Amino acid sequence: MEFELTEDQRALQQAARKYSREVVRPKAAHYDETATFPRDLLATAFELGLLNMAIPAEYGGVGLSHLDQTIVAEELSWGCAGVATSIIANDLANLPIILAATEEQKKRLLGHFAERLKFSSFCLTEPEAGSDVANMQTTARREGDEYVINGAKCFITNGGHAEQYTVFATVDKAKKHKGITCFVVEGRPKGLSVSKHENKMGQRASDTVSLTFEDVRVPVANRIGEEGQGFSIAMATLDNSRPLTAMFSVGIARAALEHSMEYASQRKTFGKPIIEHQAIQFMIADMAMNTHAARMLTYESAWLLDQGKRNSLQSSYAKCFAADMAMKVATDAVQVYGGYGYIKEYPVEKLMRDAKLIQVYEGTSQVQRLVIAKELFK
Structure with a gap:
């Protein structure tokens, strides 16, 4: 049993600590007070390789181990938990793709995150389905080579700035959790609307919004896993x-x-x-x-x-x-x-x-x- 960090892990820790100390902390109070999205801080994180940590290297990501990611997460939240949440939100949204997508989907849906600064959102929580996920009301109805999504999601981190959404919807409410299916919605398609940023008590630097889906069409090729595996x-x-x-x-x-x-x-x-x-x-x-x-x-x-x-x-x-x-x-x-x-x-x-x-x-x-x-x- 070994309790010491490796030399590489200590270097990673120091790089993340320096970023938090020199870049995040000097502006943390400002972003907390104004509740504005810290895009400039996230741009710096992207350049330093502190964004998209979970995406494997073969798809353009940093490809850090889970332990390495936690080492970075401590340093980021030591600087500002709101900024840390904004940074890690990409990893949360992309994890379903990393864990369950096909090789073709991984290349298509993950690779572009290495090309430029862009954000993704994880869309699971609903007004009536937070802890009770099986009570999900957002539906996905198949029509030919597409699914039509209708419903609402709330408390979505980075939702106002995201260009890709990992969305969970049910193909059959009667099946409860066995009907839930995972989809990736790219861009801002017709029918997707974003609410104003929530005025939160804390972590005010992170963007938190509600999303409404009104007949949003998603290709079957963007379904992650099979129906009911969501x-x-x-x-x-x-x-x-x-x-x-x-x-x-x-x-x-x-x-x-x-x-x-x-x-x-x-x-x-x-x-x-x-x-x-x-x-x-x-x-x-x-x-x-x-x-x-x-x-x-x-x-x-x-x-x-x-x-x-x-x-x-x-x-x-x-x-x-x-x-x-x-x-x-x-x-x-x-x-x-x-x-x-x-x-x-x-x-x-x-x-x-x-x-x-x-x-x-x-x-x-x-x-x-x-x-x-x-x-x-x-």
């Missing part, structure tokens, strides 16, 4: 992406810990720095301990994928523990700062707002517990 493709995708979202939590928590340590070393009460008070020491000790524990859980869940093993249980351990941990650590960081922690001029209130979303998206903490219980009792 649910299993979506679940496999989330197993692959959970280590990344878990590591977002680790990056947020690490930032909160570092800010807290710096502030506690400078702030004085009763004639000494507050870090010399045992109450503060205990809070910071717990922050450090839990951040490290979450990192190790996440590394394991990614490592299992790299070994070709199933990681449903471990990835749910990681995502659930890390998300809840980050919310606690960020809240404690605000407490360490006291009244200043509640003011936007200081960095920790943003971390608390950013952390909350990770308890919600890509499977709530409650849903992760359901997955864990189901896996344990198999």
Whole structure:
């Protein structure tokens, strides 16, 4: 059992850290305040090879291992979780293609992401089908060599800027999850409309919209897998992406810990720095301990994928523990700062707002517990 990163992994970590420190952090507060899409930051990430990490090299992507991707994800979210979400959204949207598409589809639908900066969106969640995916209302009706898609998707990351959408729709509502099918919608075809950007509490640098499909026509050649395989493709995708979202939590928590340590070393009460008070020491000790524990859980869940093993249980351990941990650590960081922690001029209130979303998206903490219980009792 080896716990050290390789020389290549340390170099990757340092490159991602430098990008976050020098490119992302100086502008993070601006994009949070204005809730505007950080295209310039993402363009830099693209040039550095930090975008499209999951796409294999033979299709023009970076082709990083799952463990390597988590190393980068921690550094990106340490800089800004909203920017990190915008970067990783491409990988989430392209994972169904990577996992289940034919060779021809992979070449056609993945290759162009290496040519220029472009965005893709993962379209699973609906107003009535978030955690309850089997209740999906978006339909796909086959007409000859095309499918006609009707329905609505919500909370779609990068949806307002995407040029390709991985869409899940049912070919038969009566079949519940067995009717769900995966499609790739290219460009902005007739009938696809995009709502305004949602005014979110946190991760405000990430673009979040709703999509409406009104008789959107998609060629049969853009169906990923067979009819009815969409649910299993979506679940496999989330197993692959959970280590990344878990590591977002680790990056947020690490930032909160570092800010807290710096502030506690400078702030004085009763004639000494507050870090010399045992109450503060205990809070910071717990922050450090839990951040490290979450990192190790996440590394394991990614490592299992790299070994070709199933990681449903471990990835749910990681995502659930890390998300809840980050919310606690960020809240404690605000407490360490006291009244200043509640003011936007200081960095920790943003971390608390950013952390909350990770308890919600890509499977709530409650849903992760359901997955864990189901896996344990198999």
